[in-house]
Amino acid sequence: MDALVLNGVTKRFGERTAVDALSFAVKPGEIFGFLGGNGAGKTTSLRMVLDIVRPTAGRISVLGCPPGRENAADLGFMPEERGLYRGMSAIDTVTYFGRLKGMSAVAARAKGHALLDRFGLAASAKMQIDKLSKGMAQKVQLAATLVNGPKLLLLDEPFSGLDPVNQGLLEHEILEAARGGATVVFSTHVMQHAERLCDRLLLLSQGRKVFEGTQAEARGRLPARLTIVARDTPMRCPGVERAEPGAVDAQGWSDYDVTLAEGIDPADVLQCLTEQGVTLRRFDQYRVSLHDVFLHLVGPPPAGLADPAMAEHAA
Amino acid sequence: MTHNILLVAMREFRQITGMRSFWLTLLILPLALAVGPIASRLTQSEKTQRVMLIDADGRAAAAIRARLDTDYQRRVLTALSRYAQRYGLDRADPGALWAQHDRLFGDADVATFAKAGGLPAALAAMRPATTSETPKFDAPEADFVVLPTPPAIARAAPGALDAQLKPLLRPGEFGDKTAKPLDYAVYVPRGFGVQTADVRLWSSEQPGANFVQPLQTVLTQDLRTAYLESTGLARDQARTATSLVPAIAVSTPAPGGGRERMLVRSVVPLLSAYILLMSLLLSGNWILQGLVEERSNKLIETVLACISPDELLYGKLAGTVAVGLTMVLVWGLCATGAAVATQGAVGAFLHVALAPLASPWIILVMLYFFLAGYLMVSMILLAIGAMSDSMRDAQSYLTPVLLVIAMPFTVVAQGVLSNSGATAIKVLTWIPIYTPFTMLARLGSGVSTMEIVGSGVLLAVFIGIEFVLLARVFRASLLNAGQKPNLAALARLMQRTPA
Known part of the structure; x- marks a missing residue:
């Protein structure tokens, strides 16, 4: 049984379609990346999974059940915009959310203490949230998400606003949760996290799915590129679509920017060149990043709507 | 569902009663009532x-x-x-x-x-x-x-x-x-x-x-x-x-009788109406603060992932009512303390003043109108909180609402004490937002069962409709940050069952 299934799910707000006929399935124990720019429909999709908003059309199955608070005991959710009750202590906060997810007070408190201890907050467990640093409060938030040992972890832009230490902690916790058998679905528009964590990913653009698959499959969507330094053109090898020569030095060596046809393995080109006796001084394979795939599939953000995170990444 | 409602109510109650400002504000009323007569005695000139x-x-x-x-x-x-x-x-x-x-x-x-x-x-x-x-x-x-x-x-x-x-x-x-x-x-x-x-x-x-x-x-x-x-x-x-003077026979009500008796009997009902108003005015801010904090701190989404908006709403209402009843309990304890400390005259006064409460029916009626009043206004305050991103936003809604609710109270209190303006007070009794205050204030001076039951039923229907409409506003507004609805938008929210 899949941990999460969306089947033809559409959500409209008035005239605007936020999510358009979205279908995908996440297997148990999988880390699933939900990628897309701002306004792509990621948060709305997660809210529908949590039954915070209802789909206009389509069907959702969460751990084999329809969306609803009945699933709360098995779910862990961290929203993009986070906050805590400022007047509550760290341990009371974690216990409160544990109890809202159906835990007993004793179990929630015990698990809360264990998590805070693991996150280095044992000494601050009884401190009020407004007395904690932002980084410490972020850890409390994470503890509140994990307190019930969720089977399905839904994280909406979990890395946004986290300091590097807490980003590392969160990555570790995501991997730990998956190792423990939990399914993790997280949305992000920062591709490095997805590259490091995701088993599979889904790309969303303007509410529509534009890709679903593994990272290798995603990269396969872009033709491979090579940088070659040789005296002869590599155009004679099959699969080489384009080879732009650069400046030629005194010994006749030239830089070639080579573009391969889709599905061509660079190793085959190397073999071909060797067999043809082409002497090489350099053979660099340019590894396609998810960012490139994203730009290739989704296109650059419209002018004026540039995503700072993407811009930063691109830079 | 009840479990989650109670959890929210308990958290709400603990948060409000954990505030220093709650206890300071709470004790201001009995302190003012105690200091008033002492100050008046001290400042009174020699007669x-x-x-x-x-x-x-x-x-x-x-x-x-x-x-x-x-x-x-x-x-x-x-x-x-x-x-x-x-x-x-x-x-x-x-x-x-x-x-x-x-x-x-x-x-x-x-x-x-x-x-x-x-x-x-x-x-x-x-x-x-x-x-x-x-x-x-x-x-x-x-x-x-x-x-x-x-x-x-x-x-x-x-x-x-x-x-x-x-x-x-x-x-x-x-x-x-x-x-x-x-x-x-x-x-x-x-x-x-x-x-x-x-x-x-x-x-x-x-x-x-x-x-x-x-x-x-x-x-x-x-x-x-x-x-x-x-x-x-x-x-x-x-x-x-x-030095001849006529002998004049006099017939007067016994002390504590007649109009004096009616006034004393009206004290507890009037006081309960006043306490309802005061506790609502005081707790209004705390109710809003809690909800605005959840919205401005982006907590709502985390909470709504665990419980439904209705559970959140009912939990908050239950917590708010518990806070109100705590205030009344503390004030009641202060009054009892004052009565025990002063005994004698106060005791005798209380004997007459509490006479209207001798009937279980009247106690039930007072309890009903008190709780109904609290629920009715708290619901309005929660809807305001759900629509507000900041306390400043909330205050802009809260002030006119509280003014409308509190304004006729002076007229009602004066009318009951002077036994004048009976028609105006009767009319106010049948306007649901004023029913709890007016009915509580009038109980000491005698209200027909027909009027109590009639206005009570009307109030219950009003609260039912209010719950349906304002709960829609509450649900629809919870996640709508940065949108301050105007009256037309508000009316639309009331008509629509959120998706």
Whole structure:
């Protein structure tokens, strides 16, 4: 049984379609990346999974059940915009959310203490949230998400606003949760996290799915590129679509920017060149990043709507 | 569902009662009520006025002094009679003057009272009938005290009296800031009643009827006696003729009865209406703060992932009502403490004041309207909180709402106490947002069962509709940050069941 299934799910707000006929399935124990720019429909999709908003059309199955608070005991959710009750202590906060997810007070408190201890907050467990640093409060938030040992972890832009230490902690916790058998679905528009964590990913653009698959499959969507330094053109090898020569030095060596046809393995080109006796001084394979795939599939953000995170990444 | 509602309610309750401002605000009301009478007593000026009598013959001064004393003793006797009647002390001496409550006491009665030993003797006679619950008799303060006339003033020529009396009437103007001013000075010329010289009265301010009237009575009696004597009537006969007064039988409600009784019986219901209003005004801010914090801290989404908006709403309502009832409980404990500490008069007052609560039906009615009022207004406040991103936003909605709710309260309280404006108050009773306050306020003065049930049902229907409509606003607004709906948008939210 899949941990999460969306089947033809559409959500409209008035005239605007936020999510358009979205279908995908996440297997148990999988880390699933939900990628897309701002306004792509990621948060709305997660809210529908949590039954915070209802789909206009389509069907959702969460751990084999329809969306609803009945699933709360098995779910862990961290929203993009986070906050805590400022007047509550760290341990009371974690216990409160544990109890809202159906835990007993004793179990929630015990698990809360264990998590805070693991996150280095044992000494601050009884401190009020407004007395904690932002980084410490972020850890409390994470503890509140994990307190019930969720089977399905839904994280909406979990890395946004986290300091590097807490980003590392969160990555570790995501991997730990998956190792423990939990399914993790997280949305992000920062591709490095997805590259490091995701088993599979889904790309969303303007509410529509534009890709679903593994990272290798995603990269396969872009033709491979090579940088070659040789005296002869590599155009004679099959699969080489384009080879732009650069400046030629005194010994006749030239830089070639080579573009391969889709599905061509660079190793085959190397073999071909060797067999043809082409002497090489350099053979660099340019590894396609998810960012490139994203730009290739989704296109650059419209002018004026540039995503700072993407811009930063691109830079 | 109940589990989650209780969890939210408990958190809400703990958050509000954990605030220092909650307890400070909560204790302000009993403190103000306790400090008020003490401050009023401290700032109250002395009631006894100071009088100086300048009488060349000495005859009129004695008569004025006697009159003032007789009037004061009459007040003491009247107060004593009411005291005996209120606390059932007549049985100690049914024949005593103070055991007669059906007539105005004349001069002869006062003379008899004085002759029998006055107040000390009367209190001693009552003692066997008193119990530990009987409060101490608080004798009325004397209206006037007659000061001895300084020899210089007594000997001064009439023309020099103005200059002599000014420093006594207005000592502040003459550099003596500590001296108590003289309130009245009366000059009775030599040969008054025989010759036609004017009596003169100096007063530190506009003379009061309570002094001028007895003065006129004494001097008129003196003039008439002199006149009758001049016509050949014997002195004793002339005196008797001028002091004749009619005997007046009086029928009044017993102390604590009639209008006084109605007023006292209205105290607890009125107070409960006032407490409902106060607790709503005070807790309104805390209710909003909680919800605005959840919205501005982006907590709502995390909470809504675990519980439904309805559970959040009902939990908040339950927590809010618990806070309100805690406030009422604390105030009730303060009142009980005050009653125990003061006992006596307060106890007797409470006995009458709590009489309307003797019936379980009335207790039920009060509880119903109190809780209904709390729910009705709290629901409005929660809808406001759900629409507001900040306390500033919330205040802009809250102020007009609370003004509309609180404004007619003064009219209702005055109307109930003065038994006037009955039609206006009856109309307000049937307007649901005013029903709890008006009905609570009116319970002491008697409301028909028909009216209680009718307005109660109407209120329940109103709250039901309010719950359906405002719950829609609440649900739809929870995640709508940055959108401040106008009236049209609000109406649309009420019509729509959120997806």
